[in-house]
Amino acid sequence: MRVLITGGGTGGHLYPALTVAGILRKKDPDGEILFVGSRDGLEKKVVPAQGYPFWEITTARWPRRFSLDLFSFSLALGKGYLEGLRIIRKFRPQVVFATGGYVSVPVALAAATLKVPLFLHEQNSVPGLANVFLAHWAEAVFTTFPISPKSIPAKKLVHTGLPVREKVLKVTRDQGVRYFELDPKLPTVLVTGGSRGAQRINEVMLEVYQTITRQKTPLSRIQFIHLTGRDNYSSFCQKIGERGIEQGKIGKLIVRPYLEEMEYALAAADLVISRAGAATLSELLVRGLPSILIPYPYAAENHQHYNALFLKEKKAAVVISEKYLTPEVLLRKMEKILLNPSLREEMGSQAKKLAKPDAGEKIVEFLMRSRF
Incomplete structure (x- = not known):
């Protein structure tokens, strides 16, 4: 099985993804796992050290108010999206797993465009902007805590908890x-x-x-x-x-x-x-x-x-x-x-x-x- 995993920027987004990757590797030793993340995030150093291939992508933080940052964010998102399309076409994943944060947005959008099943994980009690936005295209949104269906449709919420290191x-x-x-x-x-x-x-x-x-x-x-x-x-x-x-x-x-x-x-x-x-x-x-x-x-x-x-x-x-x-x-x-x-x-x-x-x-x- 080929799985593309994206998310990072902070340990809260990265380490649950690594835990899932470790379980996938045990259950399917012949499978392929690819991590995609930012050039300056924690994932760039940690993921290769854990023995997984890592590809960089253009990312930008989601602006929380109207400003000139919105323009630069849009440019970065567009560039990252095109890079995501190329990565998915080359790697041909059977599923994409995104752990939230701005890092995951370009690849998750590319997965939705190419009809690759997309799964999200929301770490917090209040869903982040990225996951609220991406939930529209997701097969399911796994959650750490019970979450109100106000921002994400109830039919997509699955309360699994957060993957913890063995x-x-x-x-x-x-x-x-x-x-x-x-x-x-x-x-x-x-x-x-x-x-x-x-x-x-x-x-x-x-x-x-x-x-x-x-x-x-x-x-x-x-x-x-x-x-x-x-x-x-x-x-x-x-x-x-x-x-x-x-x-x-x-x-x-x-x-x-x-x-x-x-x-x-x-x-x-x-x-x-x-x-x-x-x-x-x-x-x-x-x-x-x-x-x-x-x-x-x-x-x-x-x-x-x-x-x-x-x-x-x-x-x-x-x-x-x-x-x-x-x-x-x-x-x-x-x-x-x-x-x-x-x-x-x-x-x-x-x-x-x-x-x-x-x-x-x-x-x-x-x-x-x-x-x-």
């Missing part, structure tokens, strides 16, 4: 604890703002760590894995030293800029403090992890707020709006969860109920049934 499902807690040399008897908190980090979360957590080292909270024996983001790492480490935050005054504090082996951090964690991107939340759910979510306030269509709200309504997470985020507020939420094992267990159980660990398998079943 490693996230397989690493045990013992393996995670050993990886970071943690004490298995003490609770561990994972703090992450994604690959780029979250400056506001970093700032507030510095205050939290300082409060802990001053013995002004019962959390003095808690262990922390803090991922600052690559851009914030050096300044964060400098501020730790300046504020007198020392290992001997806190259970354990592990600070990293980023972690390729995220599965070990998730396996070791008892509580996660993070943004509310769909990929992150899907990994928390399959691991059954309670969380304190601080949605990124400038996400398109405010989708992180709605992603987080879904978990909150199901009692799997606590949500703090960034405008109300202070060290005092965060500490109170942390103490409530960390000092109450039964609450942690209940939140984790609710998270597990929402998980869709077989999302990738379900999507691949649809794709393989659609071959012509």
Whole structure:
């Protein structure tokens, strides 16, 4: 089976696509998979490293208001569309799978023109502009969260969940604890703002760590894995030293800029403090992890707020709006969860109920049934 996969720009669009590709490769070892993406996106580096052929295409970000950007976007879209037609005619895919974002639009339009079955995946609670636009030609739109049929016809929506990497499902807690040399008897908190980090979360957590080292909270024996983001790492480490935050005054504090082996951090964690991107939340759910979510306030269509709200309504997470985020507020939420094992267990159980660990398998079943 020949499958063309498009989408990227960010990890949220790319990694679910790679998970689907991995399952396709296992089920059909003789099949062919081609990734198509932008020249400057994350996919250009990551996809070839995973052993898949990658072809570049002209892309442009979708303008969100009327301006001169609309003209340049139209030119780029037209060029990308023509490139997409050439790619599809050359590769002759039996199905096209697009994971959303502006990167996927030219190829998906070309697939529709040439009558190649098109399938989409929408990561967020609020559909993005690209998927709303492309849904008209799609056979189905797979979703991470239940989505209202207001923007996409109900007959096309399939609630599969978001494909999660196999490693996230397989690493045990013992393996995670050993990886970071943690004490298995003490609770561990994972703090992450994604690959780029979250400056506001970093700032507030510095205050939290300082409060802990001053013995002004019962959390003095808690262990922390803090991922600052690559851009914030050096300044964060400098501020730790300046504020007198020392290992001997806190259970354990592990600070990293980023972690390729995220599965070990998730396996070791008892509580996660993070943004509310769909990929992150899907990994928390399959691991059954309670969380304190601080949605990124400038996400398109405010989708992180709605992603987080879904978990909150199901009692799997606590949500703090960034405008109300202070060290005092965060500490109170942390103490409530960390000092109450039964609450942690209940939140984790609710998270597990929402998980869709077989999302990738379900999507691949649809794709393989659609071959012509």
